Amino acid sequence: KQEVTQIPAALSVPEGENLVLNCSFTDSAIYNLQWFRQDPGKGLTSLLLIQSSQREQTSGRLNASLDKSSGRSTLYIAASQPGDSATYLCAVPLSGYGQNFVFGPGTRLSVLP
C-alpha cells in the first residue's frame, strides 16, 4: 500500500531564504510524482510533475528532484517570498489499475516579510 509522508509539517522562514520541502513514498513503482500548492480555502495548483524516468524538473524558482530507489522527492524553493506562503502537497498515482492519487499531508509554509 502506497503511503506518502511530508516533512516538515510546517515551516516558517524569513523572506529571501532558500528552503527544501521533503516528500517520501513507500512504493517506488510510480509513474510520476506531482507537487501542488494550496492556498487557504482554495484548490490545488499544479507546480511540477516529474516523470519516473526523470531526476529533476525546474520551473522558475522551484526545483523538484526525484529519487525513486530511495522513495524520496524534494521541492527546492529559491529566494523565498511572502507570496510563496501556502501548503505544499506531493502526490503519486496509485500503482496498478487504480485511479487514485495518493497525497501527502502537506507542508504548511510561511514566508515572513
Next chain:
Amino acid sequence: SQTIHQWPATLVQPVGSPLSLECTVEGTSNPNLYWYRQAAGRGLQLLFYSVGIGQISSEVPQNLSASRPQDRQFILSSKKLLLSDSGFYLCAWSLRRGAEAFFGQGTRLTVV
C-alpha cells in the same frame, strides 16, 4: 489551454437537503474526472472517478453519488445531506490514469 470550473464556491445547506455540485472542464476531450473531499485536518480522499460519459467508479461507500452526463461535465450529488458531508470538495481532471492532474478551486460545503 485547459481550464476547470467548479461551482458554487461556498454552500451552506441544512441536514436532509439535497446537494448538487458541478464541475466542467474546457479545452480537452475525454478527460478522466475526479471528485475529492478534503476534511479539516485530513488529507484528500478520492470519492469518485470517471473515465467516460456515464462511467462512474466509487472509491468509498458514502452518502454521495456522482454522474457524468456529458464528456466534460461531472456532478456530485446527494439526496439527503448529513452533517458528516461537510468539507471541501475538489474536482480534478487528467488526460489519463497517472497523468498530471489539475484541480478546480473547490467548494466549501457546510451542513448545518
